[in-house]
Amino acid sequence: MNAQEIISSGILELYCTGLTSAVENAEVEQWVKQYPEVAAEIAAIQAGLEEYAQSHAIAPAPSVKEKLFAEINKTAASPVVNMNPSGSGTAKVYSIFTSLEVCGGSKYYFTVG
Amino acid sequence: MAEVKKYSEEELVLLLQQKDQQAFSYLYDNYSAAMNGVIYRMVEDRELAEDILQEAFVKIWNNFSSYDTAKGRLFTWMLNITRNLTIDTLRSKGYKKQAKISGDENSVSNFTDDGRMAERFDAMGLRKQLLNLKPEQRSIIDLAYFNGYTQDEISKEMGIPLGTVKTRMRAAIIELRKMLEYS
Incomplete structure (x- = not known):
């Protein structure tokens, strides 16, 4: 298939809405490397869907953000709950987190490393 | 801040x-x-x-x-x-x-939910645009993108042949993109 045939086949829309199989995903990702037009089309589809999702936005309670930052700082050596950090010590935290990556059975998480 | x-x-x-x-x-x-x-x-x-x-x-x-x-x-x-x-x-x-199939208003009705909408976006303007999407076009996008349905589940839920999910999805997203291209 050439780029135009790929684009008009509808497979890219399925890919962007999570309806393609692992085999098809690999195929699409190969086309992305091969054809700039396919990459551009995917970017446009995803941008459209992103705006669609943003139009359905519901702001969470402010407490969620506080709890989130408390959570991600929990495993650090000296816990700092800081929403606007200067960035000190982030490298250390990073190594701890990479070793702690545990994720429930989703196909999207296995590429860690 | x-x-x-x-x-x-x-x-x-x-x-x-x-x-x-x-x-x-x-x-x-x-x-x-x-x-x-x-x-x-x-x-x-x-x-x-x-x-x-x-x-x-x-x-x-x-x-x-x-x-x-x-x-x-x-x-x-x-x-x-x-x-x-x-x-x-x-x-x-x-x-x-559980899916919520969009009725005419359903899909965008969450806009007014609690009044806690993200206000950075021109939500009302966008909402108006999206109302022009046909309900079945919103449904097919919603079921896949928001609800994580498979093609098979979408076909059953919407009562359309499995083979047409792809063409319907493409048509719906083309319509969505047309609608969002306002400036």
Whole structure:
């Protein structure tokens, strides 16, 4: 298939809405490397869907953000709950987190490393 | 809130790979409401939605190294994580995956929900645009993108042949893109 045939086949829309199989995903990702037009089309589809999702936005309670930052700082050596950090010590935290990556059975998480 | 820093997606990705918490805070501010909207539509329970949202962002933070820019936009990746987590949570809690098929107004009616909409967006303008999408066009996008349905489930839910899911989805997204291209 050439780029135009790929684009008009509808497979890219399925890919962007999570309806393609692992085999098809690999195929699409190969086309992305091969054809700039396919990459551009995917970017446009995803941008459209992103705006669609943003139009359905519901702001969470402010407490969620506080709890989130408390959570991600929990495993650090000296816990700092800081929403606007200067960035000190982030490298250390990073190594701890990479070793702690545990994720429930989703196909999207296995590429860690 | 003294200064509002803006990042391009590339800058944001680079900083997040370095575990920059300020960038993560920005990411949260920009995407949490959209993600929460998706989760809420799946679970229809505000507290549960916020619990899942928090967990999703923890995963995003911990697994940022697995994000590959070649595979698409950051939000798409985040939404995949979020949707899978929501589906896993619903399954583990014994919920049945439940779809809300959009009626004429249904799909965008959440706009007024609680008045806690993200106000950065021209929500009303966008809402008007989206109302021009046919209900079945919204449904097919919603079922896949928001509810994580498979092609087979969509075909059953909408009563259309499996083979037409692809053409319907393409037509719906082309319409959506047309609608959003206003400036």
